[in-house]
Amino acid sequence: MGRKFVVGGNWKMNGDSNQINEIINNLKNGSLDPNAEVVIGVPAIYLAQVRSNTPKTIGVAAQNCWKADKGAFTGEISAPMIKDVGAEWVILGHSERRTIFGESDSLVAEKVANALQHNLKVIACIGETLEERESGKTEEVVFRQTKALVPAIGDKWNNVVLAYEPVWAIGTGKTASPQQAQDVHASLRKWLAENVSAEVAQSVRIQYGGSVTAANAKELAACEDIDGFLVGGASLKPEFVNIINAKH
Numbered sequence: 001m002g003r004k005f006v007v008g009g010n011w012k013m014n015g016d017s018n019q020i021n022e023i024i025n026n027l028k029n030g031s032l033d034p035n036a037e038v039v040i041g042v043p044a045i046y047l048a049q050v051r052s053n054t055p056k057t058i059g060v061a062a063q064n065c066w067k068a069d070k071g072a073f074t075g076e077i078s079a080p081m082i083k084d085v086g087a088e089w090v091i092l093g094h095s096e097r098r099t100i101f102g103e104s105d106s107l108v109a110e111k112v113a114n115a116l117q118h119n120l121k122v123i124a125c126i127g128e129t130l131e132e133r134e135s136g137k138t139e140e141v142v143f144r145q146t147k148a149l150v151p152a153i154g155d156k157w158n159n160v161v162l163a164y165e166p167v168w169a170i171g172t173g174k175t176a177s178p179q180q181a182q183d184v185h186a187s188l189r190k191w192l193a194e195n196v197s198a199e200v201a202q203s204v205r206i207q208y209g210g211s212v213t214a215a216n217a218k219e220l221a222a223c224e225d226i227d228g229f230l231v232g233g234a235s236l237k238p239e240f241v242n243i244i245n246a247k248h
């Protein structure tokens, strides 16, 4: 069976109640490709509101969560809390979490393990910096980041989407070329075949993220190993509908 196209909108720390209503109305009124799965990544404080105002056909994701279920972790939210308000997904290991908040590969893995244990679906982000790309380390970095996730995921790959987001392409307007993105996705699939299983390599969905817009989405979506997008800035705009519909 083919891999279902999956498009995530990561709102990051953007939006207020008015803007969120506009985004949701845009999705409700847009004619969305029924063959594409859609997930919106919402600031934690709006998760319950968005979940109750958004059609169930659209998944709702938190943008982060802690690795423990509860306790003295001021300011954090837990996987059980995300489930409790009805959201189904969590984005983990985003490069902004890794860079700004110092999240290591092993912390990201612990978070992934806990989220999966609570039956959340996970968008797990990986990707190299510009310096790493320019020094020829792209594969080394994304393989290292993925390797850290393997024991955390165990046999739960069905509940995981990988998001390849080159850090140099995030919010910069510098999209990876379709060939650059395809090359990394294909290498990741090969690595998964060699280090996890042929079945996982074939079935896991790998999103591309980094300055995806309605203008470049179709060409990227046509690549064999690109199974969707994780969209930042453009997911706040009406063009998000065109990105969702880019595959078909």
Ligand SMILES: O=C[C@H](O)COP(=O)(O)O
Residues within 6 Å of the ligand: 010, 094, 165, 169, 170, 171, 172, 173, 209, 210, 211, 212, 230, 231, 232, 233, 234
């Ligand atoms: O999670 C989304 C990525 O960080 C991409 O953000 P962007 O589309 O604004 O470049």
